[in-house]
Amino acid sequence: MLFLGPPGSGKGTMAARLSALLGIPHVSTGDLFRENINKQTPLGMKVKKTLDSGGLVSDEITVEILRTRLGLNDAIRGFILDGFPRTIHQADSLSKIDNIDHAIELRCTREVLIRRLTGRRSCPVCRRIYHVDSMPSLVENICDDDGAQLYTRKDDNLESVNRRLALYEKETRPLSDWYGAKGLLRFVNGSREADVVFEEIREIVDI
Ligand code: AMP
Numbered sequence: 001m002l003f004l005g006p007p008g009s010g011k012g013t014m015a016a017r018l019s020a021l022l023g024i025p026h027v028s029t030g031d032l033f034r035e036n037i038n039k040q041t042p043l044g045m046k047v048k049k050t051l052d053s054g055g056l057v058s059d060e061i062t063v064e065i066l067r068t069r070l071g072l073n074d075a076i077r078g079f080i081l082d083g084f085p086r087t088i089h090q091a092d093s094l095s096k097i098d099n100i101d102h103a104i105e106l107r108c109t110r111e112v113l114i115r116r117l118t119g120r121r122s123c124p125v126c127r128r129i130y131h132v133d134s135m136p137s138l139v140e141n142i143c144d145d146d147g148a149q150l151y152t153r154k155d156d157n158l159e160s161v162n163r164r165l166a167l168y169e170k171e172t173r174p175l176s177d178w179y180g181a182k183g184l185l186r187f188v189n190g191s192r193e194a195d196v197v198f199e200e201i202r203e204i205v206d207i
């Protein structure tokens with residue numbers, strides 16, 4: 001299954017919860033790129049500037065990293081995509097790689113998105129996502145699960161956030177019609193509390 005929705009709509013949080021419940025991998029192309037950047041691989045060096053500025057990596061590179069990830073054994077029983085596809089070209093490529101059973105679009109007001117993104121903190125080890133006000137860690141800036149120091153993503157500043165939201169409208173919004181036409185799309189109001197959103201998603205996917 002896959003999540004659509006602008007940055008900050010809760011795709012990562014919901015995908016992680018579903019992944020734990022279903023025992024299938026949470027595949028985030030953003031995380032895959034960040035891993036490569038941290039390890040300073042040739043791919044990481046190539047995409048670093050694009051990620052920092054909030055632009056989109058080319059479809060060619062993105063589809064390839066996704067294809068490789070979905071080829072690993074743990075994805076045989078299924079997977080949850082977060083942040084892919086982001087363009088019609090990517091959706092088209094995905095349809096040639098595997099079948100999708102559910103597409104869930106998380107909808108949020110712009111005000112909520114900006115508040116969430118600018119207060120977001122992430123764990124570099126387990127990828128758990130926190131928010132300084134609405135989902136704080138027990139000890140400030142320390143992950144509850146593994147004790148790692150939380151960090152603020154470089155692209156979670158107002159300038160990059162505005163760029164990412166504009167790109168979402170231009171490049172990714174058309175995917176609603178794409179998956180809607182296939183009868184796969186369901187909308188969920190993602191502005192609400194995480195527990196409430198998650199319950200609605202569970203009902204939709206019937207788990
Ligand atoms: P995310 O963690 O999903 O917010 O992604 C962080 C950044 O990674 C995005 O702003 C893009 O620069 C890049 N990225 C992630 N997924 C994609 C994708 N499907 N297509 C193009 N760029 C992507």
